[in-house]
Amino acid sequence: MPARIRVLDDITANRIAAGEVVERPASVVKELLENSLDACAGRIEVDAEQGGKSLIRVTDDGHGMGRDDALLSLERHATSKIRSASDLTTVATMGFRGEALPSIASVSKFRLLTREPAAVAGTEIVVDGGKVKDVREAGCAPGTSIEVRALFFHTPGRRKFLRADATEWAHIEQVVRLAALARPGVDFTLRHHGQEVLRCPAAADAGARARQIFGPAWSRDVLPLEAAEDAFALSGWIGKPGISRGSRQDHHVFVNGRPVQSPAINFAILDGYQNALVRGRYPVLLLFLQIDPALVDVNVHPAKREVRFRNEPRLKEFISASVREVLHRLRPDPVEVRLEQGLHSSPSPLASPELLGGGGSSSSSSLPPPRPLPPLAKQTAFLAGQPLDLPSSLPPAIEPSDASGAGADGGGPANHDLEVKGTLLGRYIVAENREGIVLIDQEAACERVLFEQALDRLARQDASSQRLLVPETLELDPAAAAAVREHTEALEAFGFGVASLGGSTFLLDAVPATVDTQHVGDFLRDLAHDLAQGGGRGRKEAEDERIAELLARHTARLRSTLAPEEVGRLLRDLHACHLPYTCPSGRPTMILISRDELKRKFGM
Template sequence: MPQIEVLDEQTIDKIAAGEVVERPSSVVKELVENAIDAKATAITVEIKEGGTSLIRITDNGCGIEAAQIPIAFYRHSTSKIRKVEDLVRISSLGFRGEALSSIAAVAQVELITKTPEQFTGSRYLIEGGKEVSLAEIGAPNGTTFLVKNLFYNTPVRRKFLKSAQTEAGYVNDLMERIALSHPEISFKFINNGQIRLHTSGNGKLKDIIYHIYGRDIAANLLEIHAEYEGFSVDGFIGKPIIARGNRNFESYFINGRYIKSTLIAKALEDGYRGFMMQHKYPFTVLTISLDGTLVDVNVHPNKMELRFSNGEILYQQLAALLSTRLRESELIPKVTVHEEKKQEKRPQIQPQEAPEPFEQKRLERLRAAVAKDSPYERKYPERNRPETGTSGQETAGQASVLREQITYGTEYPGSFPVEQKLLCEEKTDSSETQKQEKNGEVFFPESVNTDSQEVLAEHALQQTLFDAAEQKAEEQADTGGSDFSDADLKSKQEWKLLSKQARPHHRIIGQLFETYWLVEYQEQFYMIDQHAAHEKVLFERTMKAYREKEFTSQMISPPIILSLTMQEEVLLKKFLPEFEKLGYEIEYFGGKEYAVNAVPGNLYGLNGQSLLLELMDGLGNMSEKDTPDLVVEKIASMSCKAAVKGNQKLSRPEIEHLIDELLTLENPYFCPHGRPVIVSMTKYEIEKKFKRIV
């Protein structure tokens, strides 16, 4: 019979390390969290070979006193808590006191640290859980950890690690999440000598999102801020247009801690239901601040899993918050023109030798003669730019001033040889020319082709206006719109397409492919999918009637007799109350047959028998975990088969009525399956496509 024995300390340490240190990213997580707890404002992480050969973490935090260093590497030694009651109100990221002992048990660790009160720092070496040395050393304030040869004494663990590139990817992903959770801290991540991440620590979360995910993501964000009893939510969520095929872009933090929670993930995805296509997941970066007494962090040594005492309330309010924020925003996808910008090479003016004095005097006399009665010499008083007006008026004002003040002899793309020659000649008297141009005076010899100059000026004007318009468009994309002094103009500009204020200004152009309706509104071109629009109207109408118990039934005579299989009978009995709420009246007819005496009143025109069977087939594919709300949405979604189809001719009054119906919906932008109902294209994009703007 096997004997029971107490394991030695080294074996115990290695077993405990297996729970905390799974891979190099686990080491980085524990040490970076310690640096954050030490009030560091700048943290640098460097790894080599995926973190297996070297992990170096440097911070400018409070440091560790020399006498405390060996104690820090004991199991369950910590400065974060003192007694069991402290576990109820944990405010730090670490508290278990297992990280340093677990890391030291499976690696060669070097620690260099100094507190602000000490004159010198300390250097501590520990390998495989055994102390090697402790000595004084010159060091800056803060702490540096060097973790070398991870799992050197547990080759089995090392064998199960993935490639160096994959392990480095795990560390990179972790550093991005931590940077998002603490925008007030500057993070730098270096992999094999290359800087992969560097944040400024300016506290601006959107800057970090832009730095990590790029312009497209940052330009499609909605800010979130809400406070509830016991918790608050801050951060950004993405518009449905940037939804992804997996949950990798869902980031959420509890009291500054990066976690993974099925409860929060479900709340996020339920909040987006109806705004995205199926099997798509939202982009979110949310910080949830909770009362420490409402959450239990002490579930697993990696502290990635939490338990909530108010989980149901958190789920409901978070899902409702996201759904409300999405409904408040205009989510019409924009069709953009993606074209490579062709860099037009400006003609290079080769420097020439200065002309002889005689030639210089001749040019001066020529300029004086031209200046006397030249139509190109123009002086204009300084014009005050109007303080109010729309962006279009502002651009128009710029155009008029540019047309009047354009310098015809200036170097422009596509200049003609005659202009280049003139420019070379005028360059000899640069000081005089610059002075004249500043005063708005421009001179040309009589031999210059005036038609060519007009073409040149117009080309320059178009180029300048294009640059101005493009800059203006980028500013509006970044700020969400222009600022106007006139309140009426501003409010008109901010009217959504699907709003009662904007409705009288819609101009319906016509129908395309007997499927899409074309609408013009405020220099925007909209295409409305008639099938998706009608489907959405029916879906919302069905759901509203279900919630308010206002369904009407349409009696049919003779009744529809259905012959059901045993599985279909089980489904019918299980969901019969839901069918009745929708307006169906079904009764047992004998044997395997059931009589359908009435169908929902707003679904007339459909084959009631096939519709009911399709509904039951769809419900049969649902899992047991689906909530009653999902059952209703499944029924309502399939009921949308009554919607008008594509390639079906609609009259103008019918589409007018359909648009009016869309105005009454909370979310008119996406059909029940997540496809867009409306897409838009700006006048600027259309003109760019036709090369009116080049």
């Protein structure tokens, strides 16, 4: 009986490998750029036509190759990057698998032109669909130029799945931008149909390169990050609170200079933002992680997009802590808050000293004494969906020469004073400063204050609670009952008195002091449902923050319009928070309508 299993020929094997390595024209550009960077190129030029379908050309001034190396580079698993299996544990180059060039050459009309700096002549190799057609000497500059034409012309089934030229071009442009961000010291040029689209001269550092790629305004929306711990070093920039996107389009992470996609890193970043980001939104960031190559596995996917870490829990905690530290350092300088004379507002029957920082209660505010509100014009805010300028270091509202608080005329307010005008629609506090009109969401501000007060009392193990005159018996659905049982210890730490009576029945005999005692059964039932939807137990701090967030949200919704003196206390308590710019769920607590914007709206 004839053998049914056969060894595939090299051309067929290369075309199969190309299915993993070469997904689209951008994959070709990525592989060729990695080879150029590994060749120590100082200048790289990328040309493309029809979104890379008809032409891709990558030219560099790297160390080039001799004739023998050039021919060998087209063989499968031929590489200069590693020598043995043990080298896979310490990969420090962009490429190492030795699959890219033979895979690309097998599905295109391929031309390689290369010369070593000391060589008199270079080498030209022409390949058609994986078959070498010509090898000859050629005159060329030092370095390497690889030309790929008619991609997938031998595999029309693959070619028909390519997207429109504009889509494929967008992917190529993104690949080049990532390579430029990874290596700021390299000069990059990108052209489409001969027209220059991107030009990035060699930059002094990553910050300068980021401004080349994203524009000068980018630096106003981010905060610098620098952290190190044993085998880890993290640097770069993260978006300010409230600056977010609907996808990870502006989420750039590099590990040892390689752009990667890592669920572990993504989780750690979002965990670090905690409640400074709206759920379902993603931060703007550019981060560079340096790690011992022995602690990261880049040999996970042929395209080298994914990596795995050998000490993932420790790395995740390091990244989360680094992000949290940067956000917590974002504290603005104070200004004076003034209430306009004659300000009228209906007092709230539910406005309590616990919320507004007053005394006379066992659960009064545990935050620092009220301080003036920060210059809201310089805080994170949104106007027509666009973030406002928020420098990483805010200027003092009062110059040193005016330390007494007097203005330039000796008796007026400082330039950034906030003057409260009143309330709008029963929810928004209207204020004015020299920058324009400031709108503060009363409910979002209450949520932030209540949230941080709850966590502060928890940290001091001072959970003030109020006993119910008549304990309530609650019958919960199975999911909510499971959530209460799982979080019973944490709920008690916040001041709840809840005990299981068996099955899905619970007895509630105490609630936190900030909770209104009316309808407490519905309150706990809603809280349990929210906990059930939030998933199982995670990091202890995250569990506490989740309960504090839900507690703050449910309590703040009971608040009505505040009286004038309560408005001032709320704003000062808001400023005393560690992160006054957003509510616990990440929504902004305030927005600014600038004077210039008002003039534009009125055609002035």
